[in-house]
Amino acid sequence: MNQLLEQINVDQMIIALNETLFMTFTSLALSVVFGLIIGVLLFSTQSEGLYKNKILNAGTDFIINVLRAIPFIIILILVIPFTKMLVGTMLGAKAAIPSLVIAATPFYARLAVIAFTEVDKGTIEASKAMGASRFEIITKVLIPEALPALVSGICVTGISLVGYTAMAGAIGAGGLGNLAYLYGFARRDNVVLFSSTVLVIIIVFVIQGIGDYIVKRIDKR
Amino acid sequence: MNQLLEQINVDQMIIALNETLFMTFTSLALSVVFGLIIGVLLFSTQSEGLYKNKILNAGTDFIINVLRAIPFIIILILVIPFTKMLVGTMLGAKAAIPSLVIAATPFYARLAVIAFTEVDKGTIEASKAMGASRFEIITKVLIPEALPALVSGICVTGISLVGYTAMAGAIGAGGLGNLAYLYGFARRDNVVLFSSTVLVIIIVFVIQGIGDYIVKRIDKR
Amino acid sequence: MIQIQDIVKTFSTKGEDIHAVRGANLEIQDGEIFGIIGYSGAGKSTLVRIINQLEKQSSGKVIIDGEEIEKFSSSQLRKKRQKIGMIFQHFNLLWSRTVEKNIEFPLEIAGVSKEERKERVQKLIRLVGLEGRENAYPSELSGGQKQRVGIARALANNPSILLCDEATSALDPETTDSILELLDRINREYNITMIIITHQMEVVQKLCHKVAVMSDGKVVEEGTVKDIFEHPQNEVTKRFVQTVEGKNIEVIKKELKKLYPYGQVMRLGFTGDISNKAIIADVIRKTTLPVSIVNSNITHSQIGPMGVIYAHVSDGSEAEYREFSDLLEKEGVKVDIL
Amino acid sequence: MIQIQDIVKTFSTKGEDIHAVRGANLEIQDGEIFGIIGYSGAGKSTLVRIINQLEKQSSGKVIIDGEEIEKFSSSQLRKKRQKIGMIFQHFNLLWSRTVEKNIEFPLEIAGVSKEERKERVQKLIRLVGLEGRENAYPSELSGGQKQRVGIARALANNPSILLCDEATSALDPETTDSILELLDRINREYNITMIIITHQMEVVQKLCHKVAVMSDGKVVEEGTVKDIFEHPQNEVTKRFVQTVEGKNIEVIKKELKKLYPYGQVMRLGFTGDISNKAIIADVIRKTTLPVSIVNSNITHSQIGPMGVIYAHVSDGSEAEYREFSDLLEKEGVKVDIL
Amino acid sequence: TSKPAPEATPTSTEPTTGETTKLKVSATLDPHAKILEFAKPILAEKGIDLEITVLDDYYIFNKALNDGEVDANYFQHVPFFEGEVEANGYKIVNAAGIHIEPFGFYSKTVKSVDDIKDGATVIISNSVADHGRILSILAKAGVITLADGVDAQNATTKDIKENPKNLVFQEVKPELLTTVFEQGEGDLVAINGNYAIQAGLNPTTDAVILEQADATNPYVNIVAVQEGKENDPAIKTLIEVLKSDEVKQFILDTYSDGSVIPAE
């Protein structure tokens, strides 16, 4: 074990870890915000919804489906002009963020819709009866009441993003997944493969663990 | 448009479409079955659960997290011995199934747990009071009452799988995603890129559409 | 004033159409406590939910203070709703909020300042007797406690109209009484219009000024509590009024006949104005019949004591029974010889 | 026989411990209809949920037919539970099943054959008056209809014990009566033991053989309905018994004093055995006082007519009042001069 | 699971009568599969039914070949092949070298080696197998020097001894190199020959530094087969066809800019 530790290129690991953490959490934060907004949009424009709007609903649905349909590797390429505009380069961890966000946002939006669907209709009705505005219903009822499922959804999305970051290696974003594959697996460097995979597993555990803990705390049903 | 259609290599498209459909739906079916089982296991072994079992719960949780942590491309390669045992070859669409299932099962398991968590505890209690066995509670209460969220989860998983199949091109599994990337993007054949992407989008729409329809029909809340 | 005009509500289910409300008309004056009674499934909840437009009617109009509510813009509707409190049959509390925060909710919506909210909430918690449970979540409450949170929440924003859908069904009699008194008091003090769906006839008697009886989606009878109790016209109304006497009249008849096969059982009906006199005593003194009270229910209502007495005369002739009954009827008591 | 011994249940919440049940003891004989009454939050639901182990007690024992239920293996417990029907305060229906399928559920669990299930379900649907709504989903039902599905479901598997947590709270009086009759009938026919939590004192009076009064997590009084109504010992019991008279005694006193400032108001308490005699008539004839009945509530209970009459004597001297009262007390009527 | 012809074959001929032998060959899409597609009808005339499996992950190829899933593969150059055999003990051999795809370094800002600025970014394939090759080219061009005793073919960026221009290396997926170049990223982009033409680049004229495609170049792409199969008649026919003038001409015609050069 000690020997193994000695063999690990700590600097390389730390850099990759940082890249993964940076990519995962930045894109997670953005995806959750955008996904929540789009999820609310999707949920509230549906036929029984607060802002019932067939066209907007179908439109949002269409865009989400299209984004989800495009393979991640192609998204990486398609958004290059946009990425360059935004971060100035198409390479590196920063440049991966737009693609990651575009991949994860529609995903989280769907999970958010599932969460919202589970909210007891009676409570939404009660807040309507109190004269709550639609915005208040969304912020004060829909989201708080759906919170456990929304938080669990954040975990699922976060862990999926960890997986996506591995693919972002394609544009030189680095990260642990890329390290594991290119330096560990492809080069048959088992030490790198093993240690970077362990780090990814730890990240996954931390995300899931924090999520489970929060859900347990906030779920007062 | 007509001209575009003429340029499309229809046979190639149909083969790729078949491959994608085969990979997606076979692995979706398997992942849903396994994911549901694991989801039930996770949910019912937790501290307030039907089969409360800390060790089993932690163990399942661990395995799921590990599987979710490993980048898909590495899963593809790691399971080769297993794949060969199972389908006799390590190449092609069939050979992609085990990896796809391994990637999607833990994912669906998590979504299933979210769905189960939303089931009204009162109904589970009522069925306990009636003397239902734990198996009956799971099959007659937990799953039926969570069904809308479970079905929506199937859609999310199915669409994610469509994305994963694109990566399965690495082992010669073909499919539309691979066609779009390798033949379309890498070869700069925009016709292929466009038409295969459109096909993927159609698949995504069909999955989401069917899912939404079913959810609407079965959600009697 | 709330006017309900020709309201029809039909639910389409896959099998068939459910006609929950089939043309209801009502007029509720400002400051009135208006009871709605009727069998389970009669359409009471549906009708009340149409008043604040939680449910859209299939046809008909709801007019509040001269304005047709379905013509309101959504922001007008919101403003209006903030002044319509509602107590739900199934409570509909937010599980994610504590007792305190649930009660505070309508105040947040109405934009009441934080300090005032705190103060009002404290007062309401005391009012419904939930001191000490401020920070409990709904899942940690008993059924009656949940209902009280629902009541406090409906009252929080000093509504000018209060819609109660079985507001006291989960409460013990004493708590029910104190809630009814509370409602009565705020009705007097603030002239709040109240529409009260209830299955508890005591609630109608103790609290309501007027009452409507619904059956099968229609308002089959409507009037002051006195009118309804004195002269029930409709079959359904009669049955409900009889339940004030403890049980369905038919059941009581049958039971009493079984219990007292000998002699004669008479039903003496008293309505508000007259029972204040010593009628019974007078009549008893005028006769020699061995009269005993085997079942009775006389309560003080908004119009004076009223109710019914079942008297058993254990021994006597037909003529004597008739004499007794005639004497009572002369005094305004409605007598039925069973 | 169900024995509840020293049951304690404490819920730990983040703020503090909630002592829902603090040492309850009860013994319920086979075939008995046992009422549990008490204030909202007294611990009634918690106690009943401990009987079928939906909630594990913090300490104490539940013994059913000589066997300690918490020592049952899980399969034994399941078998036992199949024979314990339960009606929930919040119904707890499965939204994914129709009325029919909800009622069928316990039969599926008990492994009843398909045809027999169909037949039984049809019968139960008729029994609770839900014909025509067999294929409705719970979300399409009114509050009372949901409750009736819950009742039918609890009765489906011919339980030998029935636990009812406010089984009729959402029902109109007539439907309530028919459900109570149904319960009474099946109790007689099949000797089912029933534990009935209720806030409706009529339910206790009409249905129960014995009753326990809970307050603050303890059983403060227990006895036959007659005993409890005749000689309430505990303050809480007294208040509950008084509510049978329509209202809290203090409130009635105050109200009557206000309404009848002149003369004298007396409270005449009747218990089962005696009210069958023509006491009042006799006593009235022996005096000349102008006696009128201003409030009364006498019902036929399982032990005969019982209840209370508030009589107003509009004119008379102290001595006359005393004489009147003495005459009544001699006959076994409990008289309070207010 | 075989890939269909991505492009119509130039000379479609009716299948020959008599015995046909099935030959499964895995290849990367470009240029290998393309060349094989061209060879397919020619092979068919010779009684060989060629089945092409396009794969996308370098580490699957040799394992699949070793396990007998395919009869041959055609995607790799010799150093990669040798590394794989050594590391995994595969029982496979090099049957013949077919072509070379000379690597070139392209730039939008730099015209010659001397123009390379201090701290310039060099974008290279993230395929580790290419690193040694790229570094050797740079070393040969005198831009860097590699540490003594390092096998040039297996060198990594860590083996750079002297880096006077302080070049920074950035890795991307090989297919993206041209896109990266087009987007004007980096100062130098090392692009594999077959990708270079897709960006409209002509290796011979546009490359700042071009790999020498002479006989000393070890990066010849080979057909690998299982040990003992190298003398199999079908394999021999395959090699023969791939090395035939017809195929050579096809390569030269298709890749007229020198991005793919037939091996001698």
Ligand SMILES: Nc1ncnc2c1ncn2[C@@H]1O[C@H](COP(=O)(O)OP(=O)(O)OP(=O)(O)O)[C@@H](O)[C@H]1O
């Ligand atoms: N969403 C719905 N879909 C179909 N039918 C419905 C729906 N809501 C109510 N109903 C039906 O409409 C009728 C009236 O229901 P409503 O809830 O108004 O009754 P209610 O008078 O309040 O009864 P209760 O006293 O039992 O609460 C009932 O037969 C009920 O089953």
Ligand SMILES: Nc1ncnc2c1ncn2[C@@H]1O[C@H](COP(=O)(O)OP(=O)(O)OP(=O)(O)O)[C@@H](O)[C@H]1O
């Ligand atoms: N899960 C819980 N966590 C914390 N406190 C609880 C929980 N369940 C019940 N309680 C508390 O325990 C006490 C007894 O509750 P219980 O439901 O038994 O009352 P109850 O007698 O049935 O009242 P009601 O007539 O209002 O239904 C109440 O104060 C309640 O708030």
Ligand SMILES: [Mg+2]
């Ligand atoms: Mg209702």
Ligand SMILES: [Mg+2]
């Ligand atoms: Mg309770």
